[in-house]
Amino acid sequence: MSHPVPVLTIDGPSGAGKGTVSRIVAGRLGWHYLDSGALYRAVGVAASWADLDLADPSALVRCTFDTRIEFQDGPEGLRVLVNGTDATSELRLETAGAVASAIAAIPEVREALKERQRAFRQPPGLVADGRDMGTVIFPDATAKVFLTASADERAQRRYKQLKEKGVSVTLDGLLREILARDARDAQRTVAPLKPAEDAVLIDTTGLGIDEVVERVLAQVPKHA
């Protein structure tokens, strides 16, 4: 029997526009939104606050179970509370991304976050954003897309985003980070970055957000 609550999964590498596109698509459909990367980042931030050793998997697994993560809708968008403290800005830092990427390579951490992610599947539907949504977390999703973009384009988008926030970075440095993260994410044995067999690939290089949103929405059955 198919699950009664529809899910649209949006997978792909960092910087392909998953976050922005997923939020807009969720708004257009009137569905809930799961930012799975924020869960990994939140656990990473909690681990940093507790000064945990990133080379100690059992401490990180305990931290994954113990960390309270709440999403709150606010006038400036989604706020993320980690153990009751607003960590929204900290979560977006490159350092938080690097810690998240390291802890995301630990199978028990991924396992511990599985049910938390599935709990977001609530009526009338869910848009799930993250690199293993269509493969591991919601293999029975109603519709699956995999967003890609060239590494150059992803670096440029990230550069623009960070510049707007007043963060000082270089384009070269970002490109190197993106390529290194891609390689690490694609090679890891646990949930490597790859499209689900039944995902529709959308290359967003050179496309505007509106066009990507329309292409993604076109994948959702009308009566889902």
Ligand code: DC
């Ligand atoms: O999408 P993001 O940059 O917020 O994700 C942060 C890190 O978490 C990224 O390096 C990979 C990891 N991640 C993951 O392994 N699986 C997910 N579903 C989401 C994120």
